[in-house]
Amino acid sequence: MKRNLAFHGKTKHIDVYHHFIRKLATDEKIMLKFYSTNEQIADAFTKSLSHAKHQFFKSLLGVCDFESRGKF
Template sequence: MLEEYNVMQGAMTLYCDNLSAINISKNLVQHSRTKHIDIRHHFIRELIEEKVISLEHLSTNKELTDIFTKALDATRFESLRSSLGLCVIDK
């Protein structure tokens, strides 16, 4: 869609904290452990082969989405909230 507006973009980078998932996506050889992988993962592998997306490793400590998906202690929550640029507004 961006190309229709003359906006050229390289591969979109997806950040992942799972090194095994990244390695499986880059290795084209099927292993016994990967034969039951869901169709959507094969789709991601195809996108990587076509250089539409690239997967990069992100440390678990820097995974900002944890604030939306996990129960966190107060310290971790405050850290992620400040990383997102959110602040507390007192009434």
Template sequence: MPVLHCDSQSAIQLAKNPVFHAKTKHVDVKCHFIREVLEDKRLQIAKIHTTENPADLLTKGLPSKRFAHCRALMGIG
């Protein structure tokens, strides 16, 4: 089963808990898709520490040391 790594504990809880909360009324349809995939056991979601998240390379401006670390995590550095 594929594993989706996430560095946000809040996002993990939103994906696993289908209960509606007033603060989550803005949640996009994509989140509902993730919930469905998790319920069907087609995907697992797991916590990854922010410092070990290679996706930061694609989503943030990073200092050169952090950039090099993320590149190494992706196997391109």
């Protein structure tokens, strides 16, 4: 049986992290919490969003608008 080692090398860390996180959750050292798409604040940094959703996430992060006071 031939294995694609390049593919395996890129996905092996996923297996390691999966089992590590699962063990922590089982041992109740961490608690995993589900967040819906509307609560994923990190999307503001990783996705192209509508203006309204961008403004919403910006307010959750506490980011304010910058007002230019003229030329520097």
